[in-house]
Amino acid sequence: MDLFQLETFLAVAEERSFSRAAARLHRTQPAVSQVIAKLEAELGETLVERASPGGILTDAGEVLLEYAQKMLNLRKDAGAALVDLRSLHRGRLDLAANEYTCLYLLPVLDAFRREHPRIKVAVQRALASRIADEVLSHSVELGVVSFRPADPQVISTVVYRDELVCVMSPGHALAKLEKVSIARLGRETFVAHNVPSPLRQKVIATFLRHKTPLQMDVELPSLEAIKRFVQRGNGVALVPKLTVESELESGALVAVQVPELQVERKLRLVHRKQAALSHAAKEFLRVVQAHAAEHGDPFCFELEKAVEGGGAKVARNM
Secondary structure, three states: OHHHHHHHHHHHHHHHOOOHHHHHHHHHHHHHHHHHHHHHHHHHHHHHHHOOOOEEHHHHHHHHHHHHHHHHHHHHHHHHHHHHOOOOOOOOEEEEEEOOHHHHHHHHHHHHHOOOOOOEEEEEEHHHHEEEEEEEHHOEEEEEEEOOOOOOEEEEEEEEEEEEEEOOOOOOOOOOOOOOOOHOOOOOOEEEOOOOOHHHHHHHHHHHHHHOOEEEEEEEEOHHHHHHHHOOOEEEEEHHHHHHHHHHHHOOOOOEOOHHOOOHHHEEEEOOOOOOOHHHHHHHHHHHHHHHHOOOEEEEEEEEOOOOOOHHHHHHOO
16 A cells, blocks of 8 residues: 555545546546555455445545545645755754864854754764764764864864963963963963863973973863863963953953964864765855854864875874
C-alpha cells in the first residue's frame, strides 16, 4: 500500500465514481480500476461496491478512508514543513562553544536572530578539546574553537582574530605603564585558568625560554572568576582580549603590553566535511560572513585548507 494507491482510492471515494476519479487524476478509468483492485488484493478486503451505482464504499472502505485522509494530510504537512525550513520560518541551530568562544558568538547570533527570529538556537557548552568530537558525532552542527582541529574530517573557517593581554586592577603598581617586560612579570602573582589548554602551555614555554619564573599561585575554574578576582587587586592575569573588552572599556581592568607575549589567537567555526548542513546552519554561515564583511577586523571569514599528515600537531597549537 503506497500513497499513490491511497490518493487514487480517496479520489474514487470523494467523487463517488471511477470515471470522475479518473478525470480528476488525469488517468484512464481502467487504470484507476486496476489500482483499486490491486489495493484490495493487498489488503484482502473489498473497498468499493462495484454493483451499486455511485461508488459506495464497503465497511472496510469507510475504515480505510479515514486513514487515507490522515496519511495524505501528513504528506501535505510534511511538504509544508520542508518549505518552512527552506524559507527559515522554522528550524533549529545547534552549536558548541566554551566559555571563551561563546563570547564571539554573541554578536553574530544577535545578527542571525534579528533576521530569523523563528529559528531556535541552542549553544551547548563543551570543553574546547571536545568540540570537534561533538561536531563529528552529530551532537551539534557547528562549533567554535580557539585552535585548529587535527581531524581532516573537520572543516574550519577563521572567523575572529584575538590576542593575549596582561590585565590588572587600575590600582596595581604596573597599571600606569604602557609596556612591561616578561622579566618584570616574574615578580608578579598570576591568577590562572586551571583548565589545560594550548595557550596555557605556550605561556609557560615562553616564561621558561626567557628564564623567568611564572608564579601561578592562584588557579580558578572560569574566566569570569579570574576577571573578578583580579579586579579586587589580586595579582595579574593573561587572558584573551575578547574576554575583557567591556572591563577595559569601563576602566574596571587595565591592560599593559608585554612584547615577549604577543600571541594571536584565531577563533574558528568548524563543521563536518561530509555534512549536508541544515538550511539554518547554511544561513548562519552566510550571516557570519556578512557580519565579518560589514564590521571588519577582528571579525573575518577565511576558509582554511584541510589538515593533512603531520601538519595537524602544529596546527593544534595555533
